[in-house]
Amino acid sequence: MDGSALLRELFTPDEYDAVRRHADHLGVTVIEYVRRSAAERALERLHLTEAIEAQSLHLGKLSIPHVERTRCGDGASSPALERFLDTLAHPAEGG
DSSP states (O other), X not given: OOHHHHHHHHSOHHHHXXXXXXXXXXXXXXXXXXXXXXXXXXXXXXXXXXXXXXXXHHHXXXXXXXXXXXXXXXXXXXXXXXXXXXXXXSOOSOO
């Protein structure tokens, strides 16, 4: 079975005709058109993945906004809140 026969089995007749028309317009065989299209899609996915990875590297750790520490309603400090805010402001290194 040659490549065009395989493509005829993979595509519906209408799909194959559309692919053939695109290939004819570009002056290439149907097999070459499908090969180039598949390679182009793979490169697009690769570039998209690289862009997403590069963006995540630039983001790094998100900064934590400054939180105004206030006293509880009765004027007493909340030790649990203080520890939580300290942990946010000074995270342990190496996690």
